[in-house]
Amino acid sequence: MLSASSNQPAIMDEKKKAVITAKLRSRDEERQNAILKRQEEKQAVNADGERLDFFLKTFKDEKKIIEEFINNCETLDNKSELADKFDEMSLAIQKLQQYVAECALFLPSSTLGRAQSDVSDLNTNLQKQKELMLPKKKFAFKNRKKYSEKPKPIVEKNQPEKSxxxxxxxxxxxxxxxxxxxxxxxxxxxxxxxxxxxxxxxxxxxxxxxxxxxxxxxxxxxxxxxxxxxxxxxxxxxxxxxxxxxxxxxxxxxxxxxxxxxxxxxxxxxxxxxxxxxxxxxxxxxxxxxxxxxxxxxxxxxxxxxxxxxxxxxxxxxxxxxxxxxxxxxxxxxx
Structure with a gap:
């Protein structure tokens, strides 16, 4: 018959084995959690990357349309058609500006700043071309008047104000x-x-x-x-x-x-x-x-x-x- 003292090493071995098993299980769980976290982070990065790619493509396409008009508007001879087209492009710039604002939350700061600057440049260039192609009608007087005299008000066409x-x-x-x-x-x-x-x-x-x-x-x-x-x-x-x-x-x-x-x-x-x-x-x-x-x-x-x-x-x-x-x-x- 074995004494209590002879069973003690076996009991100690079981305890050590249980402790080691628990540590291994805990490490395995940590490893699995780390793998899962990396997968989630990767998916999030991929999602942001996809949204960024979509934004860049959309912005590039819209910007190209506006730039092509600015570069080629001199080919349009019909003044009425040209005025309508300038209004259309001005509205397109406003919509592009709003699109940038809506995407600002996920855009990198450098991308956002560059997009805002591009929109501002588009608007500046469009206004310069409009002033060149559709200059404001100047007054013509039989006798030159002094500047102190009140001139006739100029009314800009196609002004999008509400009644x-x-x-x-x-x-x-x-x-x-x-x-x-x-x-x-x-x-x-x-x-x-x-x-x-x-x-x-x-x-x-x-x-x-x-x-x-x-x-x-x-x-x-x-x-x-x-x-x-x-x-x-x-x-x-x-x-x-x-x-x-x-x-x-x-x-x-x-x-x-x-x-x-x-x-x-x-x-x-x-x-x-x-x-x-x-x-x-x-x-x-x-x-x-x-x-x-x-x-x-x-x-x-x-x-x-x-x-x-x-x-x-x-x-x-x-x-x-x-x-x-x-x-x-x-x-x-x-x-």
Whole structure:
């Protein structure tokens, strides 16, 4: 009969074996988990790679179409057809800009920056060709008039502004208000058209990234807006202050208003006077992400490059607009 002491080595061997088996099992599980994690990471990388490849191909194809028109538009003789084609290409650039914004979340920063720069270059080159092929009609006088005399307003063709009725029924809008603080958050206005109509002594705060903005008949108002991915049209406003960021800004029949702007193309004024400009400086939580969503190039701001359609002299500065001296600019706005 074996004694207890003689069974002890066998018991110890079993315990060691169990410990070793457990360690081997644990290592095997760790190895399997590591393999699974690498496979998931590889699949994620492949998915991002596929999305990036699709983006690059789509962007390249759309860019090529626009570039081909810019390079070959001189072959089109029909002025009406040419004007329509320029409008079509301008819309194509806006859509391409929006596409870049929608893909920004998964694009490498270098790719995103290059795409934004390419879109900006496309727009600049398109506008240069349009000015060359479809120059603004100049005035002809029997007797030369002095610049101090008010010239006849120039009306640009094919201007994509909405009528007052169309603006009033825009989904996101404020109209017919007096002395109120009016706000809309990103969930309401991101990628939506916004309209402001017939407001008096109101403060409007739009923290988000609208698709476009239409403003008509504001008096004594302050308007703060996040970055707009396409255009802002302003008409018939007096004694207002605007803080705006957009791709294209057009201001008509407006008097005694201040504009703090970030605009990626030359702003246009028409039939305006006492208009002043400074760089955009509104800050609020989420602004950076809204700039990214809008697709606007934060490094490009033509805030001080204004085209006055009612001023014919290229050598003398228009008396209808000026820059706000730095010491007179509002440095920080109330939240």
């Amino acid at each position: 007052l009725t169309d603006v009033a029924v825009t989904k996101c809008n404020f109209s017919d208000r007096t002395g109120e603080i009016l706000t809309k958050d990103p969930e309401e206005i991101n990628k939506e058209d916004v309209a402001l109509v017939n407001l008096s002594d109101c403060t409007v705060k739009l923290s988000g990234s609208p698709s476009a903005m239409h403003v008509n008949k504001l008096n004594g108002c302050k308007v703060f807006s996040g970055p707009v991915s396409s255009s802002i049209f302003i008409r018939n406003c007096t004694n207002c202050t605007f803080l705006l960021a957009c791709h294209q800004l057009r201001i008509h029949e407006t008097t005694n208003c201040q504009f703090y702007i970030h605009v990626t193309s030359k702003a246009i004024i028409e039939a305006c006077n006492q208009i002043t400009f400074a760089p955009y400086n509104w800050e609020y939580p989420g602004l950076d992400s809204h700039f990214q969503l809008s697709g606007l190039d934060t490094s490009q701001n033509a805030w001080d490059d204004i085209d006055d359609f009612n001023w014919l002299s290229a050598d003398v500065h228009s008396p209808n607009w000026s820059l706000i001296p730095e010491e007179d600019r509002v440095k920080q706005w109330d939240p």
